[in-house]
Amino acid sequence: MRIEIDNKLIKVKKGETVLDAAEKNDIYIPHLCSHPELSEYGGCRMCIVEVEGIRGYPTACTTVVSDGMKIRTKGKKVREMRKEILQLILSEHPAGCLICKEDCNDLMGSIRKVGDVTGCRWCPKDENCELQKVVRYVTVEGIKFPVYYQDIEVEKNDPFFDRDYNLCIYCARCVRICEEHRKSYVIALNNRGKEMVVGSAFSNSHIEAECEFCGACVSVCPTGTLSEKSRKWAGTPTGYSDSVCSLCGLNCKIQYVLKGDKIIGTLPPGDPMDSGGDLCVKGRFCFSNLINSPKRVLEPEFHFIEGYGKVSWKFSFEKISEMMKKTDGKKMAFYLSPNLTNEEIIAVREFADKVCGASYVTSSVLTANLISYMKFSEKSVPVEEIRNSDAIISVFLRGNYDYAPATLGIKRAAEKGVPLYRIGWTGDNTSRFSDDDLTPAPGKELNFFKQLLKAVEGGSGREKIFKDITEVLSRSDSTTFVLGPGIALLSKGREILNLLERIFEYTGSKFVALNPYTNMRGSLLFGEPVCSEDIDKLISENKIDLLYIAGDTPFERRPPVNYVIHHSAFPPHKELNPDLILPAPLPGEISGTYVSGKNKESSVKSSVLIPGYARSYPDTFRSLAKIMGKKEYKLTKKDVKERILSNSVIKYPAIKQNRKGEKNVKSPDSGFPYMLIIDNAPHGIHNTGLSSVSDGLKVLMPGNTVLMNPDDAMKLGMEEGEMIIMESENYKMEYPMKLQKNLSQGFVILLTTSRFAGYQTNPCAVFLRRKNV
């Protein structure tokens, strides 16, 4: 098909709008509400054009092309009316700076930091603003109408982004991306006419309205109405750099937002000005909090008798050399963080092998259950497959703030009518689309899956609750199970996985196993670690003398060993008391690769300098090897690359079959009436939890907190924020309590960044009471 825009003949596709066609052919038609990722809206009326044969002035964004269409975008009448409409928009939007001809740059100083935006020079979006772009094209000399400043209080109480609706131009992009793209339905246009305002239902906070804080609304906002708190006053970015997210195993594509030598934010891939994207709150908002955290270790520190003191690298190397020379390689253990890049892992492994002759490399999280889970997830299909399913069953998935590509896949499919069943103890952002939520009885989770298997295999069918789900499974050609990583944390995780495997085989279902660790596969592939429970045992038997901890968190207290070296971007737990603390870079400061899936590699890009005196692991180990006189360690970049290319099959660490000490999960009884689920899946990187570096995430996912159903809390006479004492047969601890609406009654969740919650099993029957003040 061909159409003519301003006498220019252009080829178009059927179904395209005039605006699409113009944009593709570099013909600019001013527009504000239209957005390539969103449905047509036609609200701002800036893109009015003249079309031969069509009465009036249709909008380019809503007019679909037809063969031979003749369009004029720059007629006199159109230009005049656009100017008029733009002035109407500007009469609702602080616009002084848009028509001011004075040069105030020299006088600006730090004046931007006032709370209210009264003009462009005070606006976080200055020079990145689509309204400015349109004003410049249309050329407005003055605003002939009086100004309607609404004086709405800026909404700052929710984390991550501020909302100043005085700047809103009612394009509804935020509302539409929240509904159409994210399926979250958190915000809407409330009220009517001149009182219309964007907000959540009943003017609840975004947290109460179950916002995922994905930031898509912030990304598509054409004005400064929505602005990221962390870079509100950072000004125009100086660049963008493609990379991947390092905060979970999905390794989503992101781009770093750069300002000089700092990463000031992260965005989904695509046009940095307006891509909504599929990120979760962590990838969208937390990475810059992490990398710019003031808590980072920037210089080596040695534990002198009088306390820690800053030392030089040379001094550190000499000390390490001394410690290692005094220790037998067979008594050394290297702990790897599951978030290191392949290059870093290889550097550690090579050093351990060739320099130290060390016997043990491990990762603290690599328990027998996790090894099983990782082995099991070899057959996992990519998360993109979810949308091609004709039935979805999620298992122990709690995706409010994580795994956005998975929950989005689920939500989008379910909204189209794909049946969704959820198995677990708590609701999440996919609950509203769920056909049914199946809740395993407390302590009977293993039995639950046994029954499910039986029902699927066409067993007795006594279990009524499985009726629908088995029917769907038998009908479906392509069911996808989405497994939350919480399974690996359960005491009966391995047994449940075995049952699931049989269910998948029987029904021919696919599954997606979500993985919270950035590069667990890389760790297994290149670190060749052993099961961490084995090392725990060796330490308790005094068979280990030196621990070299590369970003990992194996212990909260110093174990009985001679030497502990902590090498990470963040300081160790206070009571670990290492002999030496060494700084390390974070992704973004170094480049590297992750093994994201089978035969799938992602690259993280070095975009800023390593801060302070930190040095990369390969660099550190090269220097150390030199000082220790070990010439065998000559790891070049080429060597690493070759190693990465040559490896493809993971050799899973052996799991000792001797598991006598393992306890059975007990159901709640009158003595211990509640069921505690311990959720210590890491929301962080290396040895730091994101909630300790991001104030925003701390609000959403506080560390060391107990989540509780409001009805249960009422029974205990408790209010949010009060301390709760949680006691099991063998352990007792107190935590602050937070209410969680969609958690089933009788369950509590302990969110903890620590592996060391001392409860004997997971889940674990507990007794709860309010701590008396």
Added chain:
Amino acid sequence: MKKLKIGDLARIRDNVRRTSNIRQGKSRAKVTVHMGTCGIAAGARKVLDSLLKEIEGKKVKDVIVTTSGCAGLCSREPMATLEISGEPPVKYVDLTEEKIKEIFKEHVVQGKILKKYAFAIESKILVPSGKEPPVPRMMDIGFFKHQRLIVLKNRGRLDPESIDEYIGFNGYQGLEKVLTSFKPENIIDEIKKSGLRGRGGAGFPTGLKWELCHKSPGEKKYIVCNGDEGDPGAFMDRSVLEADPHSVIEGMLIGAIAMGARKGFIYVRSEYPLALKRLNIALKQAEEYGLLGNNILGTDINISIEVITGAGAFVCGEETALLASIEGRVGRPKPRPPYPVEKGLWGKPTCINNVETWANIPAIIDRGSDWFSSIGTKTSKGTKIFSLVGKIKNTGLVEVPMGITLREIIFDIGGGLPKGKKFKAVQTGGPSGGCIPEELLDLPIDYDSLAKAGSIMGSGGMIVLDNDTCMVELARYFLSFAVEESCGKCTPCRVGTRHMVELLEKICQGKGEEGDLEKLEFLANTVKSTSLCGLGQTAPNPVLTTLKYFRDEYEAHVFEKRCPALICKELLTYRVVKDKCTGCQRCVSICPTGAITGPRSEPHNLDLSKCIKCRACYEVCRFDAIAGDAIRIESESMEGS
């Protein structure tokens, strides 16, 4: 209730005619109290109660008392029609509890027409010459004489809560006809040939719309009846739904059969409780009779109709907003195309027509397109209902053939303006319409002529304005309605109308400046040309037409700071006419601010610095028999002063 089959209707019809016709029945008299919302508001229920009590008290057995919807002449409510066996029915107006008792005694019991309360007689018989009829005949009364009833044919004569009565007056005959002898295409052809155009306002040819919907691909289709009548001063949809709900249902059934829709919605605003009640009763009765639901009249056609109650947003009368509202979403319009006939309710082809349009359908099918198209003008066929309100003697609903002139409606039917008032303009089409001045009074009304004059047919509101109306203030009033009702989605309507109101307020306050009128005009044209939906596109009409026909009035406000109609408070001064003032002191005692002073029997003084222009002194003096008109309201040109 046994479901009816084709052919059963005729039996019911005969039966009804036999029993309800008092000439053939056993009763001697029949009294019909007209109980539309208008009648009830005027006190019809009390009149009915009083009549029933009287009948009970007198132990009279041979009188039927029934109710009906509005009879049209709202200004004379409560009304009742009395029919004595063998005599023409007589209409009584302005009834009270007492009057009806008297009428009962005189007319029902003694058989004498009570002339002092009787308004008209429904007789077609010519009275012998020289002999004056006891009461004027309806056909001689202007209000009735010029009307042509198609949609309102059953007004005042049938009980809206009785399906049998509707059937008795040839109801559901059209449905029966299409079921027995029409293919869907034939129905559409018939409607196309009739020349019927949408009565909702824009006048889109109904047959064409049906054809587009019929041809639109897809199994599932919907039809919708738009009864979200939101224009201030318009009440024809309410009246039709209250007086004759089955005519709308029948029209929709015929439409559904033509277009292949199996589900219909009637969207009525919640401010119409009586219409909703009667509609729901009608739907239930139709369903019980097998005229609605599964296997209509024994055929294999299933059609269901659901009533949706609107929450009173004006914008929901706009079709895409109305559809959104039915879907359960916020009533905000969507850009068209795609039109509802392509993508309507839940993305399916949907035909949406106004109440009046649907109510026209049964008559067209029953009596044929030739008959229908013989009424009206070249481009606009049939009749149109107008609600005649404002400064006019006979307020009420009138159904007139297209092509009638404004003069006929206002002066012949409406009886002209009340005494002493001079016609200034007529506002048609509600807040979206425009003002038509005296020089266009002989304009034959149809869709096109009204559009040409800058107004619209709209839903048919007709507000008559006299010389005491300030056109600037009137434009401000209508526009502020649009500001309140704008959904806020598109810029021109949300912000533009607001700035227009602000400009008009400025002008009314005498703060208008040179250039303001041009600014207003350009803004109004921009809003009209660029708004997303009909609300914004028509909102400037009151401004644009008044600017066109009454520009001098605007100019007086802006340049002379004078309000010729003496309405805009800021531009008025009050003055005591010394020669006329008798010093009666009535104005002194009523003045709330003590601005008027003076001893008894001497001309009073008015202190302008204290005067708040509340008009109290003016009103008290104007109606005082002795003093009369000693207080003048003036708006003098302030130019140069």
